[in-house]
Amino acid sequence: MIDALIAGRIYGQVEERSGQNGSVYVTCKVRAATDDGDFIICNVIAFNDATRNTLLGLGDGDSLSLSGALTPKVWTDKQGKARPALDLIAHAVITAHLNTAE
Known part of the structure; x- marks a missing residue:
């Protein structure tokens, strides 16, 4: 695993399980x-808990930065092309989105 900091936007919905x-x-x-x-x-x-609660307050398209343990992977699409993928166990999150629960 790699200690990583990534930035991007939520894609789809955040789910609690x-x-x-x-x-x-x-x-x-x-x-x-x-x-x-x-x-x-x-x-x-x-x-x-803090990271989970912050993520649950975000929706599709919201900007954020996450830090945690990153594992790079490769998967093959339907056309047989190798594509990169990343798995991140998030330890912390930063966002400009205001969480109304706090």
Whole structure:
């Protein structure tokens, strides 16, 4: 894993889920720009209460920055082309979005 800081926008909806042992976590996707003008999707999971609550206050298209443990991966699309993917276990989040719950 890589200690990373990524910035981008929420892509789709933020979802809260529960594990088999009762642990609560949040998942979402972040669309981050690359240096060549393309975008990459980062799959995010958060277990920390503050990070989870902040992410739950965000919606599709909201800007944010996340730090955490990043794992790069590769997947193959329907045309057989290798595509990059990122998985991030988020430890902290920064956003300009105001959370009305706080």
